[in-house]
Amino acid sequence: MKKLHFGVFEVFSTQVGGTFSWAHPLSDQINFADPQHWIRTAKILEKAGFDFLFFADGYGYPMVGEDLSEVAVRHGINFGGYDPSLIIPVLAQHTSTLGFVVTASTGMDHPVQLARRYSTLDQLTGGRIGWNVVTGASQNAVAKVLGQSQMTxxxxxxxxxxxxxxxAAHFWEKSWDDDALVADKETGVFARREGIHQVTYEGEHYRSEGYFTAPPTPQRTPVIFQAGTSPKGRAFAAKHAECVFVQGTTPAHTASNVADIRAKAEEQGRDGSALKIMAGLTVFVAETEEKARQLQAEFDAMQTDEIVATLYAGNTGIDLLALDPEKTLHQVLENNDGVVGQMGTSNIERFLGKNGAPAPTVREILDDLKGKGTRGFRVTGSGEQVADQIEALIEETDLDGFLLEPVFAPRDAEAFGQLVMPILRERGRIPELAGGSTLRERITEKPGARLGQGHHLV
Incomplete structure (x- = not known):
């Protein structure tokens, strides 16, 4: 029986998933700037048995046309927030088993800067850190704020x-021998010089020649996550990632993406079945199905067309409200200004129609995304009903788990931990946690904190 892994998808801001719910009485997310909010959240997750707390991050924001969206500012939709990497050491001091995954875009700084930052986080958490590798989001906004003439x-x-x-992996894996760090007070020897190696790298985009000053940490390389299901994204994940976060749309579409990633990993000489592939999951769960459906109805009532359009514009560069609602997205692609197709490609391709199915109209896209945003699957019901739906999704998709995307935080994670996790654990779906495990050992369910020797980065 496949064991399942669960994380919680969060942002160091007001809102997850580009939807609107922080103003609801059940949500405490407006207190995101208070460290105590996150300490409480981390303790809830650890007690429930979640594998990790996952933070999305980026420098972008939703733009409509050439300017910041007024709706994004008014409702806090993917706008406003802080750097989540800096809260991790605080949370590590209040937990002992919970892992932490932090998003960092490539291209924002030099790899040595990121490598040193994640080595520090791995050390401070005792080997409980992961890096979610992304190439960026809202790239039109990011290009402007970084002073670039155009987005890459x-x-x-x-x-x-x-x-x-x-x-980055060269710095983590090849710069220090395992026994290079001595730290002997009697001899006064900190490290063996012959155990420290120069990193020399000459690529098309990045170069380096020098030494990595950060001593090896429990995992050396953080657990490598990747989010992105475009063709390029899937190929990248198959080669580099240990855990992949895919867009959860329909079970059939997700199953196709999962199978493709595993097959591409096999082509790279990797064990495709060893990749842990997860999707987002919005859960409305309560003691009874009636109460759960009431929560869902209250959330849905808070969503509007303008919220949907703001998020979609920020993700893809397409303003749905400026289009003919009775036509498909092909009306944009036929008059492409160069921005469309360079970001959020998976959220464009999903609405173009394929395999004989017609493309939905803009009106149908707005209706489909309302309350969904960038969220994944949605399940509703009692604890038993939700557990059944989760197992059915696993069977249909071959996923290895889910990232819970809270609507009312941290209430949703606490309710899931109390009402759903015990049932899945009783059914044998939750792996037994070994004391002192690193995040890699927890995710792979195998001993050994280091990146496996079969990985091309080692």
Whole structure:
């Protein structure tokens, strides 16, 4: 029986998933700036048995046309927030088993800067850190705020990311021998010089020649996550990632993406079945189905067309409200200004129609995304009903688990932990946690904190 893994998808901001619910009485997310909010959340997750707390992050924001969206500001839709990597050491002091995954875009800084930052986080958490590798989001906004004349093309960003990850791994895996750190007070020897090696790298996009000053940490390389299901994204994940976060749309579409990633991993000489592939999951769960459906109805009532359009514009560069509602997205592609297709490609392709199915109209897209945003699957019911739906999704998709995307935080994670996790654990779906496990050991369910020798980065 396949064991399942669960994380919680969060942002150091007001809102997850580009939807609107922080103003609801059941949500405490407006207190995101208070460290105590996150300490409480981390303790809830650890007690429930979640594998990790996952933070999305980025420098972008929703733009409509050439300017910041007024709706994004008014409702806090993917706008406003802080750097989540800086809260991790605080949370590590209040937990002992919970892992932490932090998003960092490639191309924002040099790989040595990121490598040193994640080494620090791995050390401070005792080997409980993961890096979610992305090539960026809202790239039109990011290009402007970084002073770039134009945003880097989608496929080129992935070419750059491949070098970025490879060079970062050189620092983590090849710069210090295992016994190079001595730290002997009696002899006064800190490290063996012959155990420290220069990293020399000459790529098309990144270069380096020098030494990595951060001593080895429990995992050396953080657990490598990747989010992105475009063709380039799937190929990148198959080669580099240990855990892949895919867009959960329909079970059939997700199953196709999962199978493709596993097959591509096999082509790279990896064990495709060893990749942990997860999707987002919005859960409305309560003691009874009636109460759960009431929660869902209250959330749905808070969503509007303008919220949907704001999020979609920020993700893809397409303003749905400026289009003919009775036509499909092909009306944009036929008059492409160069921005469309360079970001959020998976959220464009999903609405173009394929395999004989007609493309939905803009009106149908708005209706489909309302309350969904960038969220994945949605399940509703009692604890038993939700557990049944989760197992059915696993059977249909071959996923290895889910990232819970809270609507009312941290209430949703606490309710899931109390009403659903015990049932899945009783059914043998939750792996037994070994004391002192690193995040890699927890995710792979195998001993050994280091990146496996079969990985090309080692």
């Amino acid at each position: 093309a989608h496929d080129k960003r992935y070419d750059m990311a491949a070098e970025y990850v490879e060079l």
